Amino acid sequence: MAKIEESKKILAEIGMPTRQQSDLCSYVLLALLKLDEYESWKNSSNEWIRIHDIIIYLREAYGVIYAENSRETIRKQALHHFRNAALIEDNGKSTNSPNYRYRITSETLELLASFGTELWNENMKSFKNHHSTLIDIYASKKRMIMQSVTINGRDFEFSPGKHNELQKAIIEEFAPRFAPGSECLYVGDTTEKDLVKNTEKLKSLGFTITLHDKMPDIVLYLAEKEWLYFIESVTSVGPMEPKRIKEIDEMTTDVKAGKIFVTAFIDFKTFKKFSDTLAWETEVWISEMxxxxxxxxGDKFLGPHKLR
Incomplete structure (x- = not known):
């Protein structure tokens, strides 16, 4: 039996949904295990691996070509479900970090290494008996590294990473200081794009939102002054450049509220890196200050400093 068929059989026996018994998922499983067509299952590995590495491995070992822009498909259709089923774990980094990696759990590795041996049926039975417990264990490990944040009086969790650390600071530190009493209409998460999205309110303010629009990281609305804050959380890319301002303006041509464009940085070092690309008539907030x-x-805030 070809390795791809054996991989499908394993996923079926474990109890993965039919959609996660596909060619894509089966090949991803083989890449995670570093098993080529001629390698024995007993030689399965559970080294940490990136999605990019999965793509490269499948091209070299199986001649199966997945484009680099299919990384999100691999993550959503295979890795996300494997993790929820406690077949794999991640290293707790942000999903947009170059150091974000996955690996087969030790329990799953022990099971799969016995495929094709007389121990397989017994090991599979034991694995299934403890599967729910494993799911709880790995879900708990994931929750331990999530970041709690309160938005509009409700508790949410950000996935780990510098980008979300900065978003948490914007909500908890920037908003009370510079937008007191504001409502958060939108905030994304590195793993859940629309963590908070008040579509009804956004449309009532005049937003035109399509599937192709890229919302700012955070949108705050201060009803008292009728001000909208468009805030980009920048750790590596995405400041309020002239091009970005134009994109947001096109999305908000019918918005009557005053628009405030803010780029937030985690530290002054990062700000200096992007300082020459920032658009005029915008604001900068640095979380360490x-x-x-x-x-x-320009001259909007020009005037003598008031002595205290």
Whole structure:
């Protein structure tokens, strides 16, 4: 039996849904195990691996070509479900981090290494008996590294990573200082794009939202002053450049509320890296100096400093 067929059989016996017994999922499982067509299952590996590495391995070992832009498909259709079923774990990094990796759990590795041997049926029975417990264990490990944040009075969890650390700071440090009483209409998460999205309110304010629009990382609305804050959380890419301002303007041509464009940085070092690309008439907030802002607004705030 070809390795791809054996992989499908394993996923079926474990009890994965039919959609997760596909060619894609079966090949991903083989890549995670570092098993080529001629390798024995007893030689299965559970080294940490990136999605990019999975793509490269499948191309070299099986001649199966997945484009680099299929990484999200691999993550959503295979790896996400494997993790939920406690077949794999991740290393707790942000999903947009170059160091984000997955590996087969030790329990799953022990099971799969016995495929094709007289121990397989017994090991599969034992694995299934403890499967629910394993799911709880690995879900608990995942929750331990999540970041709790309160948005509009409700508790949410951000996945780990610097980008979400900064988003948490924007909500908990920036908003009370510079947008007190504001409502969060939108915030994304690195693993859940629309963690909070008040579509009804956004449309009532005049937003035109399509599937192709890329929302700012955070949108706050201060009803008292009718101000909208468009905030980009920048750790590596995505500041308020002129091109980004144009994209948001096109999405909000019918919005009557005042628009405030803010780029948030985690530290001054990161700000300096992007300082020459920032658009005029925008604001800068740096979380390591939360009480201050930098205004790229010409003479709007020009005047003598008031002595205290």
């Amino acid at each position: 939360p009480d201050h802002m930098i205004h790229l607004n």
